[in-house]
Amino acid sequence: MRKVEIIWFYLFITPWLVGFLALTVYPMIASAYYSLTDYSVLSPPRWVGFSNYVELFHDPLFWHSVYVTAIYAVCTVFIHLTLGLFAALLLNLRVPGMRLLRTVYYLPNVLPVASASMLWIFLFLPKYGLIDSILHQVLGVDGPEWLSDPNWALPALIIMSAWSIGSAMIIFLAGLQSIPAELYEAAEIDGASSFSKLFRITIPMLTPQILLNLILGLIGALQTFVQAYMMTQGGPDYSTYLYSLYIYQNAFQSFHMGMASAQAWVLFVVVLSLTAVIFKTSARWVYYGGLDF
Amino acid sequence: MIRAHRVRALSGFSVLIFGAIVFIFPALWMISASLQDNSQILRFPPSLWPHPFTIEGYVDGFNVLPFGRYFVNTFVIAAGSSIGGVISSSLAGFAFAKLRAKGKDVLFLCVLSGLMIPYAVIMIPQYLLFKELNWINTYYPLIVPAWLGLPFLIFLFRQFFAGIPNEVFEAARIDGCGYLGLYGRIGVPLAMPAVATAFLFHFQASWNDFLAPLIYINDNAKYTLSLGLAAFTSTCDCTPWNQLMAVSATVSVIPVMVFFGAQKYILQGITLSTK
Numbered sequence: 001m002r003k004v005e006i007i008w009f010y011l012f013i014t015p016w017l018v019g020f021l022a023l024t025v026y027p028m029i030a031s032a033y034y035s036l037t038d039y040s041v042l043s044p045p046r047w048v049g050f051s052n053y054v055e056l057f058h059d060p061l062f063w064h065s066v067y068v069t070a071i072y073a074v075c076t077v078f079i080h081l082t083l084g085l086f087a088a089l090l091l092n093l094r095v096p097g098m099r100l101l102r103t104v105y106y107l108p109n110v111l112p113v114a115s116a117s118m119l120w121i122f123l124f125l126p127k128y129g130l131i132d133s134i135l136h137q138v139l140g141v142d143g144p145e146w147l148s149d150p151n152w153a154l155p156a157l158i159i160m161s162a163w164s165i166g167s168a169m170i171i172f173l174a175g176l177q178s179i180p181a182e183l184y185e186a187a188e189i190d191g192a193s194s195f196s197k198l199f200r201i202t203i204p205m206l207t208p209q210i211l212l213n214l215i216l217g218l219i220g221a222l223q224t225f226v227q228a229y230m231m232t233q234g235g236p237d238y239s240t241y242l243y244s245l246y247i248y249q250n251a252f253q254s255f256h257m258g259m260a261s262a263q264a265w266v267l268f269v270v271v272l273s274l275t276a277v278i279f280k281t282s283a284r285w286v287y288y289g290g291l292d293f
Numbered sequence: 294m295i296r297a298h299r300v301r302a303l304s305g306f307s308v309l310i311f312g313a314i315v316f317i318f319p320a321l322w323m324i325s326a327s328l329q330d331n332s333q334i335l336r337f338p339p340s341l342w343p344h345p346f347t348i349e350g351y352v353d354g355f356n357v358l359p360f361g362r363y364f365v366n367t368f369v370i371a372a373g374s375s376i377g378g379v380i381s382s383s384l385a386g387f388a389f390a391k392l393r394a395k396g397k398d399v400l401f402l403c404v405l406s407g408l409m410i411p412y413a414v415i416m417i418p419q420y421l422l423f424k425e426l427n428w429i430n431t432y433y434p435l436i437v438p439a440w441l442g443l444p445f446l447i448f449l450f451r452q453f454f455a456g457i458p459n460e461v462f463e464a465a466r467i468d469g470c471g472y473l474g475l476y477g478r479i480g481v482p483l484a485m486p487a488v489a490t491a492f493l494f495h496f497q498a499s500w501n502d503f504l505a506p507l508i509y510i511n512d513n514a515k516y517t518l519s520l521g522l523a524a525f526t527s528t529c530d531c532t533p534w535n536q537l538m539a540v541s542a543t544v545s546v547i548p549v550m551v552f553f554g555a556q557k558y559i560l561q562g563i564t565l566s567t568k
Contacts, residue, residue: 002393004472005392005393005394005472006392006393006394006395008388008392008472008473009388009392009393009394009397010394012384012385012387012388012392012472012476013384013385013388013389013400013442015380015381015384015385015440015441015442016381016382016384016385016404016441016442016447017400018441019381019438019440019441019442020403020404020407020441020442022422022441023415023419023422023438023441024407024410024415026418026422027414027415027416027417027418027419027422028410028414028415028418030417030418030421031414031415031417031418034417034418041421087309087312089305090305090306090308090309090312091309093302093305093306093309095302095306101309101310101313103553103556104313104316104317105312105313105316107316107317107320107549107552108316108319108320110497110545110548110549110552111320111501111545111548111549112500112501112503112518112519112544112545112548113501113503113519114501114503114518114519114520114522114523114541114544115323115519115522115541115542115544115545118522118526118537118538118540118541119319119320119322119323119538119541120319121526122323122326122534122537122538123319123322128335130319130322163316163319170560194301219409219411222411223411223412223413225503225504226503226504229503229507229523230523230526244413247413248504251416251417251420252420252508257417257421260413260417261417263413264411264413264414264416264417265414267411267413267414268410268411268413268414271409271411272409275409
């Protein structure tokens with residue numbers, strides 16, 4: 001009977017296992033190999049050792065795009081964590097109509113990125129766009145040219161990302177609702193202020209969700225592609241040249257498959273190391289006690 | 294004390310309302326602009342209420358590129374991959390939650406690793422593989438991978454099945470139910486909320502996907518809505534913003550409807566996956 005169970009286990013996971021081997025394991029090995037070759041699809045890959053990596057580390061555009069991506073990732077993750085938490089705290093109040101408000105805050109995450117990108121191009125139009133109109137009408141200042149100004153294009157993409165804090169917010173909200181009410185009741189009996197309740201109960205109890213949002217946010221931000229592709233094509237003057245766009249262009253516009261694979265592996269190593277470092281340090285600041293898992 | 298509490302709740306609530314207006318405004322502006330004529334849109338200052346009210350943007354936008362057709366294409370891809378994703382992932386999720394076998398833990402770690410690997414690392418060999426199969430410019434590369442299991446859905450199903458007490462399955466086994474029956478006749482009917490959640494999750498993801506269709510589809514007639522929208526911008530410098538907003542609204546309408554119709558399931562999925 002036990003043997004039958006094992007056979008059925010493997011039968012049930014067969015579709016996934018086939019996919020895992022053919023569409024994950026094989027491609028990982030293959031791309032590691034391609035990253036050590038010169039490969040333009042038209043002719044077979046030619047072994048070049050580590051020269052793609054050497055060339056990459058001497059490429060100023062590579063470092064520039066790493067820099068742009070790092071700024072984008074740090075800013076968007078910071079915004080998602082802080083504003084997402086702030087919104088979740090407020091949305092956790094017991095007030096009628098709260099469900100509708102939660103929906104409103106989450107709604108931008110539902111829109112296809114292509115639509116959202118188009119919408120934000122429209123909002124960011126110099127002078128006539130909604131944002132510059134409001135700046136002019138309400139504050140009496142002439143807004144920047146946003147996506148066509150090298151100094152403002154990246155900030156524009158970061159501002160746009162604040163529109164999608166809903167994904168982080170909803171995870172925080174789930175966390176907030178699992179904090180036992182007794183903790184607050186006990187603190188109130190001891191006469192704790194709401195400030196100390198926030199910093200001594202709520203935020204420590206939310207550290208698992210902060211960790212989750214930090215990791216999900218970083219992985220997502222480092223791979224951001226559509227906004228740069230649709231809104232700026234990496235410009236003006238490479239000011240929004242996000243790393244994934246560089247990989248895409250190398251792979252599917254210049255057909256430098258070898259170089260693009262090397263770039264992808266650099267990204268993978270960076271993602272892995274960041275996640276590992278965050279997990280390592282998480283033992284010191286994430287509190288799992290008292291929760292049932 | 295009570296009063297201070299009220300004041301704080303009230304100020305928090307006003308911040309929320311203000312934020313909600315800021316958040317909903319761009320979406321409303323998209324709808325409003327799609328119903329204006331093009332001369333009105335760029336008038337300064339802009340007016341939120343369409344005057345004159347016209348559906349010209351939709352009519353003209355749909356004439357520039359065959360967006361009706363793109364709508365069908367996108368639907369076929371999203372539905373085809375979601376059905377396959379739910380079948381393959383629920384099978385694997387059931388096995389990981391309820392069957393005992395050697396190597397299970399290691400294999401489950403492999404499932405989870407799939408969530409961590411950036412698409413960029415596997416996209417080039419996948420592309421070359423599908424090219425070998427002559428699948429470029431077909432929907433197979435966008436549908437078939439889902440039939441081979443989706444890590445996030447497997448995780449979701451495992452969480453859900455793990456929450457169903459073992460006694461339910463043991464009782465059925467004593468009554469002579471086979472393993473396929475345990476999955477199909479006991480597990481799946483009990484897991485209908487998870488089925489709905491998983492289906493909707495992947496349907497949204499597939500509908501909104503951009504990079505994979507961009508890589509695999511280069512024939513105009515086979516475009517998805519998102520690709521069509523991106524092509525629309527590059528085909529004209531004249532920028533008829535009412536048409537662009539009309540098309541953007543059309544691309545968003547299904548995901549938004551699905552979200553409103555099935556909010557409960559989607560939020561449930563998020564809660565379940567963070568546990």
